[in-house]
Amino acid sequence: MSATLADVARLAKVSSITVSRVLNHPHLVSEKTAKRVKAAIAKTGYVPNLLAGGLVSQRSRLVVVVIPTVANRVFDATIEHLGQCLADARYQLLLAQSDLSEEGESALIDSILARRPDGLVLTHPLQSPAAREKLLARGIPVIEAWEIHDRPIDTLVGFSHPDAGKAMAEHIIERGYRKVALVWSGDARGTQRRTACEQRLIDAGVHITARHITPVPVLVGYGREAMKALLDESMGMDAVICSIDLLAQGVMAEAQSRGLRIPEDVAVMGYGNLEFAAYTHPRLTTIAIDGALIGQLIAQRLLQRLTGELVTRTSVDDVGFRLVVREST
Amino acid sequence: MSATLADVARLAKVSSITVSRVLNHPHLVSEKTAKRVKAAIAKTGYVPNLLAGGLVSQRSRLVVVVIPTVANRVFDATIEHLGQCLADARYQLLLAQSDLSEEGESALIDSILARRPDGLVLTHPLQSPAAREKLLARGIPVIEAWEIHDRPIDTLVGFSHPDAGKAMAEHIIERGYRKVALVWSGDARGTQRRTACEQRLIDAGVHITARHITPVPVLVGYGREAMKALLDESMGMDAVICSIDLLAQGVMAEAQSRGLRIPEDVAVMGYGNLEFAAYTHPRLTTIAIDGALIGQLIAQRLLQRLTGELVTRTSVDDVGFRLVVREST
DNA sequence: TAACATAATGACAGCGCTGTCATGCAAGTC
DNA sequence: GACTTGCATGACAGCGCTGTCATTATGTTA
Incomplete structure (x- = not known):
């Protein structure tokens, strides 16, 4: 059906191994021959078969x-x-x-x-x-x-995810927030960050007013719903820390829809530095990883x-x- | 190095083709044999080689x-x-x-x-x-x-992208907006939608106050920057239509950062119905495609x-x- | 000029699997 | 008993390519 090495070789009047070399080890072939072979490849529209090549070359x-x-x-x-x-x-x-x-x-x-x-x-x-x-x-x-x-x-x-969690806590502590809610997805890595974050907050005497664990995979919607629940239950809090920027986006939307000012009424922190984080209103404080x-x-x-x-x-x-x-x- | 069909066959005391059949055409093999073969597969940790299989079976x-x-x-x-x-x-x-x-x-x-x-x-x-x-x-x-x-x-x-663009225009017209700015990415499909959208708007006598074309690939940041430019140049407009929800997100953020109310001061429409669109504040009007x-x-x-x-x-x-x-x- | 090094090319086998055809065997039919 | 039928299994070749080793052509040195 489609051209093979042998077809190209025949046309270029060389052996098939030479064609193979032109493609994979060009330094082993003279320029003159390579030129002829390349012309034959172009003419036949030959496309190597990596299944065959991979099989033998491992x-x-x-x-x-x-x-x-x-x-x-x-x-x-x-x-x-x-x-x-x-x-x-x-x-x-x-x-x-x-x-x-x-x-x-x-x-x-x-x-x-x-x-x-x-x-x-x-x-x-x-x-x-x-x-x-x-x-x-x-x-x-x-x-x-x-x-x-x-x-x-x-x-x-x-x-280190625990280190990242700790860094989040430290920023919140430094800013002077004292009553913090966590909106967090339930995956293993998130949990590593949360554990370290909570530990650091507690050590600093910060009160954790609520932990809202959201399903995986993460959606903005879960963030907004979580914030709705927190506000409906009137959890007094001056900051919300999120396991990922997407949740923070939802949290901010819900807060703003109720007329709350960020960060004056409630601060929001994310993680991930996803592209939008620099362009939300207000722009989101977060942890950046160089992906x-x-x-x-x-x-x-x-x-x-x-x-x-x-x-x-x-x-x-x-x-x-x-x-x-x-x-x- | 790793087990082959032949290794499994030897262990199960059948021919290799029978092992192949157990894996690919089990209905051709008796239950008793299949059981023996499967045991041998488990024992050897055999994993088929799709390079070889693909080569011969095409x-x-x-x-x-x-x-x-x-x-x-x-x-x-x-x-x-x-x-x-x-x-x-x-x-x-x-x-x-x-x-x-x-x-x-x-x-x-x-x-x-x-x-x-x-x-x-x-x-x-x-x-x-x-x-x-x-x-x-x-x-x-x-x-x-x-x-x-x-x-x-x-x-x-x-x-049809032109149809989608037209539908966007029709919604804006129906809502009674009269001065519209477009924030649009410069890709081919987006342009199809924009052309149809503009045509429909013009036909209805709606004034297009500005077209801001953003680079590809699309980023939320471009949306915010575009809106900044539009507002700085004080383009009078009562609605902004975006080629994609990401741009709309940036547009809304910039508008809100200046204290504008959406949609009272300026309406925003997106396209794509990306996950977050239902959870922004305000929630985003858009075109949904069933991906x-x-x-x-x-x-x-x-x-x-x-x-x-x-x-x-x-x-x-x-x-x-x-x-x-x-x-x- | 012989002896050798180097570059360029080729012959051959076989990677691990499956399509095809052949074979063996039990059950069913006349 | 001779046959057909269907099921289960096997023998064999070869998919298209590259690793290895062999061979030839060309240049280089003593």
């Missing part, structure tokens, strides 16, 4: 990224930059959505491994020990992103592993985070 | 979706549902980001075709005729989504083509759109 030139859902905007910059860096190195990015359930995870890993990816990027730690074992056994590079934790599979690029940098570091580490540059099997990059103080606190 | 079980960037939230629901439906049918979704440039497009299509996908989904029409020819020549199912147009490659799932439905229809059409159910090469599904009137107009 390199699929595929990197799988597992994310909870494409709707999760936290990873936008990371995926975009990672994809860009990988494309430059002739790798492709396969996005796999994981519902994060433990039973589905093992099947997902199987269906991923079936493509024999050259590398794997996890935006969340694996729940299932079986899935973990499979990856370990297969020995492919696995980069866990967006969190520094104790039991890395091999490589980690991220930051683009994370994406670049992932690509760098991965490519090092793939080219055999990096010998050590484990490495940890802490990209940190940054408090961004704006108008809402 | 089916990669891969569907490539081309999107401008993962940060484009318009396609969230579509991708999520498409991915779900495909996963149920044992297909995997490879997300390819296209910068939409004409020269890059052809290379992108090549690198996609190199994986021999069973189907291709385009969220934007191809710019480059060369790329178009390649797809046509290859003969794989191509679904163009999110727009109904005149020159489909084969299958279309979407709606989930589009995703499901794409999957349905694709699977029909892949199973050979659908004979006709072209089909068009118009999913329409819906005006959602909320508080902002």
Whole structure:
């Protein structure tokens, strides 16, 4: 049906391996021959078959990224930059959505491994020990992103969530707020931040008037509903801390719809520094994570592993985070 | 290194083709044998090699979706549902980001075709005729989504952008606004909507006081900046229409930061019905597109083509759109 | 000029799987 | 008993490519 290496080779009057070399190891071929081959490729409209190439060379030139859902905007910059860096190195990015359930995870890993990816990027730690074992056994590079934790599979690029939670608390304390409500999503990482945040607040004698835990995945709507509940129950509070900017957006909308001024009547703090955070009214105080940098570091580490540059099997990059103080606190 | 079909076959004391059948055509194998084979699979930790399987069967079980960037939230629901439906049918979704440039497009299509996908989904029409020819020549199912147009490659799932633009104008006219500013992103589809919208407004005698064209990809920040410019130049206007909800969000923030009331002082209308639109203050009037439905229809059409159910090469599904009137107009 | 290094090209096998055709066997039919 | 039928299983080839090793052409040195 479609042209193969042999077709091109015949037309260029060379062997098929020479055509292969023109495409993959051009320095091994003389310019004259390469020119002839390229002409033949153009003429036949030949497109290499990576299934065949990957099968024999044991390199699929595929990197799988597992994310909870494409709707999760936290990873936008990371995926975009990672994809860009990988494309430059002739790798492709396969996005796999994981519902994060433990039973589905093992099947997902199987269906991923079936493509024999050259590398794997996890935006969340694996729940299932079986899935973990499979990856370990297969020995492919696995980069866990967006969190520094104790039991890395091999490589980690991220930051400390408890530290981020603590930093949020410290800002609130410093600003002098004394009665704080938390609007928080119930995921594992959010909970890490919340625990550290609460601990720091309590240590400083700040009163936590309410904790409103919202479902996952996060939606702006949950933030607005949470704030509605808090205000209806007339929880006296001078600040609301949110696990993510989306919730803060909803919280601010509900507060404003009731005529409350932010931050005079109630302060609002977010986390994530999503694109809109700098442009809300008032502009949102939040914690910024450099997602683009994370994406670049992932690509760098991965490519090092793939080219055999990096010998050590484990490495940890802490990209940190940054408090961004704006108008809402 | 890792277990192959032959390893499993040896352990289960059957031929390798029988193992293959247990996995791919279980109805051809007796229960007793299947049980033995499954035990052997579990014991060896065998994971099929889709590169090998795809090479010989000419089916990669891969569907490539081309999107401008993962940060484009318009396609969230579509991708999520498409991915779900495909996963149920044992297909995997490879997300390819296209910068939409004409020269890059052809290379992108090549690198996609190199994986021999069973189907291709385009969220934007191809710019480059060369790329178009390649797809046509290859003969794989191509679904163009999110727009109904005149020159489909084969299958279309979407709606009419000019009609949507017109509907936006009609709502503004009906509400009695007379001096309208447009804040619009400069992409091709947006321009289709804008042209139709403007035409309808002009026909109704509505005055278009300003057109502010923002860069692509769209950011909330552009909306706020645009509104700042409009207000600084004191364009008298009683309504602002935006090409997308994100811009509307920025526009509302800037208006409110200056103490303007929405919609009393200035009305704001968006498009897209992104998740937050229902929860802003005030809640945003917009045009809703059923992205989930589009995703499901794409999957349905694709699977029909892949199973050979659908004979006709072209089909068009118009999913329409819906005006959602909320508080902002 | 012989001996050797280097560059350019090719022959060959086989990666792991599945489509196709062939075979064996029990049950049913005349 | 000879046959058909249907089910379960296997043998075999080959998908399109690249790793490895072999071969030839060309240049370089003693």
